Amino acid sequence: MKIMVIDGNSILNRAFYGIRQLTNHEGLPTNAVYGFLATLFKLQDEEQPDRTIVCFDVKEKTFRHLKFDTYKATRKGMPDELVAQLPITKQVLDALGVTRCELAGYEADDLLGTISRRADEHGDTCVVVTGDRDSLQLVGGGTTVMLVSTRMGQTTYQTYDTAAFREKYGFDPIRLIDLKALMGDSSDNIPGVPGIGEKTAMQLLHDFGTLDGVYANIEDERIKKGARTKLQNGEQSAKDSFWLATIDRNVPLDLDVEHLPAQDIDETALYDLLTRLEFKNFIKRFDLSGESVSAPRLPELKTERVENVLEAFNLMDSLTDCDRVYAIVPETLGAVCLLDGDTAHILFAESFGDAWNDILRRLFDGTLSLVLHDAKAAVRALLQRGMDPKGIVFDTAIAAYLLDPTQSGYDLPRLALAYCNAELPELDLDDPAAVSLLGGQEDTEKAVAQHVGALRAIYAEAADRIEQLGMRKLYYEIELPLLRVLAEMEAAGCAVEPDELRAFGDKLDVRIRDLTEQIYHDADGEFNINSPKQLGEVLFEKLGLHAPKKTKTGYSTNVEVLERIAEDHPIVPRILEYRKLTKLKSTYVEGLLKVISPVDGRIHTHFQQTVTATGRLSSTDPNLQNIPVRTELGRELRRMFVAPDENHVLIDADYSQIELRVLAHISQDEHMIEAFRHGQDIHAATAAKVYHVPLEEVTPQMRSSCKAVNFGIVYGISDFSLAQDIGVTRKEAGEFIKTYLDTYPGVKKYMEDIKQTGREQGYVSTLFGRRRALPELKSKNFNMRSFGERVAMNTPIQGTAADIIKIAMVRVRDRLLRDGLQSRLILQVHDELILEAPKDEQETAMHLLTEEMEHAFQMDAPLVAEAKAGHSWYDAK
DNA sequence: CCAATATTG
């Protein structure tokens, strides 16, 4: 029999330091568990042991150190993050059916020694796996030691038997003990003989074989005089060290090595644990379906190709009476899959030629109740074909997002795994090759059938949970209608001035080239200015400037740092300007030019509806929510976003202080509400209260500090960051916050309450019932918990504001339609909506826009929106 | 693929 014995502590440690930051949704660090399991599985695969045993230290003083109190170990404690992973590692091992072994007062290596000795006595072979070189003394007989070492992220495994050890070290493994007794080991707190180092120790062993041999021949001429004195003085220390270095191979361990139970996996427990740890690839490895835990696997579906038009229409007619019609509709609209009972009907565009548009039109004519996944892309495509898609009653991606907005993605295979424990194949119906008649269509058909089957199962579960969590209105009255609005906005796009954009870019280029040259001159040599690493070296080494801050990897060279040292050398302001200009050039000028549609010359962003944890939208390809505005030069870019012609204008309306108004409303703070009701400048009003002066006597500095606190409050303030922000001491900032909270006691109470309810419920929610789970609030880790608390304070505010503008968007769009106006929404930037309007509708549209925004929700601190019109975004703001 | 840096609300 072959037994593998693993030093659990040593391997966990290695894994912990080898893999960076890995946490699951509970906020539990998982890097060590992960690395440990990866190592375990790899070794089991390669070594194929009959039995596996994992040994752990039981912390505190170990047996040997107790005996030698003077040499008490000052072992470095494990970091909290690693300790936190110990229990779950043991649980996983238990679930795996791996024998686990620990004994109070003994280190893992004593257990390894004992088990390997017993195995050896029974004639079994034993592989000891550890990262600790000391354990090499165990090599011999049937015992080999596999040394695991990690260098530069590369893990290597080296197996030693007696021969391999001799070859490398030139003596027998057991003599490692003698060696240590002589030379000591500082990392293990073994003193050895003071003054004897590795060289002398090796020579002594070479000459006399053992420690005892050395002392028996202490007068031998081969021992130099100095060494002899040291050895004589250190004799007791050497003997103690010998004892300390000896792994105890006779531990009173209650483990029958001959009758170890076979490894018996508890699939249910293992599945649950691995799910909790989010180790999906390990779940896969064991082919754990989770069947026994929850839902059954998805049923097999028949697939049927639909190839003639009549058949297609008949199918859709027959589906008209269905309660729900599950459909896979890819963005390219190159194929469609419809589920009817246990049959997945698949239609490929190329089978229908010109009739395909008629089929799509019929499908989306509003007579079928369609359940789709990620419908926005398809809706946008349909709109761009001049259709008016109707009948979408559910989108599983959006539903899953509402149920947990913090997931990293919501593609169908992922949801299928989460909701049905089903593995879905990759499917890319948007890839023309995949839908081509020529190749691989069998597989495509099967895959799409599985997808549509999963869609049905996910729908059933998700729709139910939306109800249970009280998100019906949020889902059906805000998010689902918004899907259509966003698709329309994306399809509409925004007109731009490519020539002016290029001209702007050329202007930047001239200046960038100029700066580059000067910077090279200042630095007395060329380097890559864009590389923070190289820049840091130039500034802080070559030029010897004082480095005020560091990052994990080196010098920090960000704006704050550079501004602080701007006076010290003329290169610094040039770098600051260089940074600003290259940012504008690469991200905005080049980035935007790249995404101008060749079809209509406009820019069509993609609004992501299932990304942010708070409920906000985001914008990608390109991101039109971070077009510069704060600096004059950057703001110039907004002149490039324009109304398409002289007969149109852009109308830009933004909410005034929406987040603070939401805070006032949610917290029901009388004073803050009053300030807003009176239409006061909230930062000035806050200053008047905090400083106890009349409103007229508030200085700009006072207002500015209070503005910073108002912002800070929304983010979950700390005295440290506020101090940094407004440039006072941490103590002053702390007192300032206190005064602020006394001024707005309702706010203070809200901040306290939300943390508590968040902790009790496990989540926080917006006024419209949008949720965000916050397991961090229960974390024992201060940083983690503090983050949870700030998020608990911020999410209801940011999220409610997001809900409100979403409502406004749906209403604005519906109202424009209802009133028969040509104006259309084209952009949203969190608290700002932008319309493209015919000039003759300008006044009407501006009025409509502000009205719908302000009336989107009745708050105690009333919503205020202000609109402005102009030819470009620059002019409209 | 991540870290650093920049841009926005």
Add this chain to the structure above:
DNA sequence: GGGAACAATATTGGA
């Protein structure tokens, strides 16, 4: 005793 502001996306350089 330290830690240390909320939410995003794009570009660049470098392991």
